[in-house]
Amino acid sequence: MSVPRPAAVIVLAAGEGTRMKSQTPKVLHEVCGRALLDHMLAAARALEPDRLLVVIGHARERVGDHLSATSPDALAVVQNEQRGTGHAVRTALEETGSIEGTVLVTYGDVPLLRTETLAALLARHAEDGNAVTVLTAEVPDPTGYGRIVRDEGGAVLEIVEQKDATPEQQAIKEMNSGIYAFDGLLLADAVKRVSTDNAQGEEYLTDVLSILRADGHRVGAHVAADHVEVEGVNDRVQLAFARKVLNQRVLERHMRAGVTVVDPASTWVDVQVELAPDVVIHPGTQLHGSTSVGEGAEIGPATTLTDTGVGAGAVVRNAVCDNARIGPEACVGPYAYLRPGTVLGHRSKAGTFVEMKNTQVGDRSKVPHLSYAGDATIGEDVNVGAAVVFVNYDGVEKNRSTIGDGAFLGCDSMIIAPVAVGDGAYTAAGSVIDKDVPPGAIGVARARQRNIEEWVLRRRAGTKSAAAAQRALDKRKQQESGA
Secondary structure, three states: OOOOOOOEEEEEEOOOOHHHOOOOOHHHOEEOOEEHHHHHHHHHHOOOOOEEEEEEEOEHHHHHHHHHHHOOOOEEEEOOOOOOHHHHHHHHHHHHOOOOOEEEEEEOOOOOOOHHHHHHHHHHHHHHOOOEEEEEEEOOOOOOOOEEEEOOOOOEEEEEOHHHOOHHHHOOOEEEEEEEEEEHHHHHHHHHHOOOOOOOOOOOOHHHHHHHHHOOOOEEEEEOOOHHHHOOOOOHHHHHHHHHHHHHHHHHHHHHOOOEEOOHHHOEEOOOOEEOOOOEEOOOOEEEOOOEEOOOOEEOOOOEEEOOEEOOOOEEOOEEEEOOEEOOOOEEOOOEEEOOOOEEOOOOEEEEOOEEEOOEEOOOOEEEEOOEEEOEEEOOOOEEOOOOEEEOEOOOOEOOEEEOOOOEEOOOOEEEOOOEEOOOOEEOOOOEEOOOEOOOOEEOOOOOOOOOOOHHHHHOOOOHHHHHHHHHHHHHHHHHHHO
């Protein structure tokens, strides 16, 4: 049967998460390029709910600002006092009023939960006509979890916590995930009747199930295919585990779509990264944010790309690139650093120990090694010699230089911005260029060399250099006298 759209999804994200031991709210810790909360919202949003609500409490300003920036379709509901999961849901319903239809309740710290699993829960809820359907999982070791106790017909009789379970109940391996599909109107009524008569003095959402069953309604369950999906993140160990599992999913999706990942164990790719078929990813590569890589490109080893576009057939090795654009068949690295605003043209090159910032490099132009290009526009078919520096900062402002098509910058040229080197112009090696060079001219700006004979013998007497020089001079005198 088709999966009904939920009337609302309520995501509980008000807890402090003290076991994270962090100044960052737990639900804002990132896994594979998204906050924990954003992973849950993405899975929920794919269900196309009529309403998407997020209950926030701890660090409400930071979490609320994050929601405003990343999920404007979600309504943030503030739980001023964190008095349990039942109280959180009641707070959300008091904000919206009773909701007719299916209400899905989940959490902001379960980043591995798939849309498909939530859809299956909704389908089972509708098919069985339950008042509430709980998502459960079979776990190898259920210690610490609430156990699902069913009757002979498979309906849920109760959820028994570890401390209250009998030996027979402790042997049950089906556990409660805390994720539910409710009939919205029944939920609105039952949640008002949840008691605080417990050790913590809190309102627990699990009590709604016993209330509904006592009212004569059916309580059902749906078993998740993989128990890992429902595992929450409560500390840094679980955070690392979630990252590993989610990264493996991302890599498998790309590999099945035609991407070669040489070593998945050392490759990390964010969920929003786009990889075309026949891309090759070498070991030690990290691809973050909105990075996209074109068909047949080769990335790595030991490369980190953040929000960077790579054209088809490009090669990027041992490089760090942030907010850069690398053209088709371009070559970057090894050991290159492309900073924001860098754009490389078709078949261009940023080679070994090259750093670029806010620089545009034309088609087929090369900056092969040991150079810095900042705030520059480099035309097509330009050759930039070794150790060329675009001197773009005068201590107050950044200035821009322009290099024309077909120009040749000699090794160790200093390009003092703002300056222009015309089409087809040259700069002599070792020149400090602070005036425009006309098209077809050569700019020479260096002192004439002069040699001071036997300076080392006079000024560096007793050194190894002086001894070597003396031997060479003696040898030359002997050769001259023999001649």
